Amino acid sequence: METKTKTRWSEHNKEIADDHFFYLRSCIRQNFNPAAEKIFLSILQKNLGKDIYDDPRHTTCTGIGYHADIVPFETLQTVIARQFSLMAEKGYKNCAVSCITSFGCYNEVLATWKQFPDEMAKAGENLRKATGREFEMPENLSHSCDIIYKFRKEIARQARYRLVHRETGEPLKIVDHIGCHYAKIFPEKSVGGSEYSRVLTGMIEAWGGESVDYPERRHCCGFGFRHYLIKNNRSYSISNSRKKFVSMEPYRPDAILTNCPGCNMFMDRWQYTLAQIEGKTYGGGTNGIPVLSHEELAGLVLGYDPWKDLGLQMHQVDVEPLLQKIGIVYDPAQKFAGVNGKYINEPLFTGCFNPHN
């Protein structure tokens, strides 16, 4: 791993493939915010005219189990070798990874194989024994945010909305949160390194918004694997999230943009938990600060429907205030109507406080 540098990381660029991607989904996001992944496929295929293959046979990377010391490293390597095998079988060479944990795992495994070829041989043998498969190394490994970043200007050209307050004309203030495993482990695999990563701010600015630098910008969201998995440790998780909210509060951000399924989930849900503990929100009022992923934000500016296409009703913090600021046309009655008009049920309340109490 080469981290010694005489150049600025913020000027660092990585190679991002242009077309023909093999999609590697996130295990948790398919439960929390499934539409974020669906819309990524739509944006690539319909808006950008790219070829991306979504293989129903691929599995979790086991990253969460790996980082929680449940899944051994050998298993992680073998599972990842299997994904590469599926990819090679379908004739693809470029990975598009949906999840930051996975992205870190893929990079870790690739770096391990480069440094310790024996490990690669062992993973190959394990894969052969278990499945009879052979695998090939990918030519390019990009996270979905890298790909959206690469085509951010094209998305801006096609955009129906801009990240500008429809009444004041002011750019919307958006804070970014980069998942730790995007650039903190392998800064050379990122756009702009880990201190001033450009991958999300590049999107915010290309689509008309203003990105806001806040003191705890680089701090972990609090996800932390073992920390949220075990209830007794959850105070570590939520205290870290709280540190970020306290730090961003004075800037009064209109939204939080993340590139990681876990960060997205925890920054959204912990706002509710903190509101219950502390009796306040960090966004003013009773709602909190809306949290969006890069695919969801891209979908919004491109004019996709917030409910039927983007599934934003799955968020704890209501996104409606943001939609209104941008001037997005939406039907409040359709929030829980479902794709085919079939009622999908709704929670007792959304936002951070129960209005019935």
Add this chain to the structure above:
Amino acid sequence: MNRFLPDVLIHTTEMMKNKHVAVIGGGIAGMEAASVLARQGLKVTLVEKQKATGGKLNDWHHLFPDFSSPGVVVENLDKKTVRAGVNVVCHTEISHIERNNGRFELSDQRDVKIFADAVIVASGFHVFDATLKEEYGYGLFSNVITSVDFERRMKKHGKLLTLQGTEPRRVAIIHCVGSRDAKVGNIYCSKVCCITGIKQAIEINKMLPECEVFCFYMDLRLYGSKFDSLYLEAQKRHKIQFIRGRLSEAAERPDKSLQLKAEDTLQGRPLRMNVDLVILLVGMEPALSNSSLMRNNQMKPDENGFFRSVNMHEARNVGTQEGIFMAGTAICPMAVNETLENARSAALEVMNFLRTDKNHGGF
């Protein structure tokens, strides 16, 4: 002719008058070496890229450890070089040194050519570019400045204010920025930053007695005979506080103050602190011109990129190309007094070399 000198020395003194030495770099090392050689009767040309001599000292406000004026040092050296008859050529940046027929040919990017029997490289150092330590926010946050900025501000305005124009109430001075840091490729200690930090901390306390000053250090390397007493004075009289821990990141807060994170390593716990101003003690790097000066001869860099000496103990000023010598911070980081001593020793090495130069009838 001096009747006390032995004949052989009288002979060489006469012979030396025809020798020409070129000194590259009109900072204090170059000025001192040139004036010493010229006083010994040699023809000396001092080549400076800027419009005037004095080098980096022209920007400094006060010298450690005695708070004396660098301007006076430069002024005295200027007088010495003029009096000794050194030929000073400014606005000229030498980029090539080539040896032809036992003589050296120096040239710049235009059409300047200087011929010499021996060369002293006194090209000095390059100040570490603090924007490379992105986590410290230099160049992004206006209340993060370097020790060089501090000297320039003090020299120009005589006071230290934040970007907002207020007097800082708390200042953090960060040691080892660009030094002892493998991440920026500089594993060596720049040696003078610790004492510079203590000097600047005391200056801040003298100016703004209400302002708290913190030094974040890894080790305090106060090698000079008078340096440790300044450290003691900083603690005792100026209430400067020392925290052993390296800054991990600085981030700007809405009011333009800075949030710092470090470990208080003696406590073994992370520490957070808000300050109004951060001063980064930037280290010394090899001069940018080094590689081009080494290109057409046998000069070589040492492991840190400074000019390699043939022997760091006995022949520190002697370069790996016969006839080329080094003086001052072209060799390694050093303080003003060491630089001047080092320059004088370089001059002596040149004298010895020219006396024994076989091509020119020495002995």
Add this chain to the structure above:
Amino acid sequence: MEDFSFLNPGSRQIDFDNFDDRLLLYVLEYEPSFVTCISCGGCTATCSAGNLTNFNVRKIGLWLRRGETEKLSQEIEKCMFCGKCTLVCPRDINIRNVILLIKKRISELKTENQPV
């Protein structure tokens, strides 16, 4: 409001902007030599009490500088006031007096903090 005990334990971070400096200021007033401590550990190395226990004189100084009054009030009980630390200090700090002052001030603070 619901407390899920999610904010305990608190942060380990030293919150420099909000620490109780009453003890430190008191010691510095009556034993100004303490300011020159460089945490060399000479005191701890020579300490009779620390020989057989985990008592650490150097840490007393550190905790004093960071306002760890609670920790100090327990730790200080282990000192036997032999004065060996003062003998070896390269900065010539009267460490014995520092510890005495801490002890004195802590008992004062305890009385002051008591509800009337």
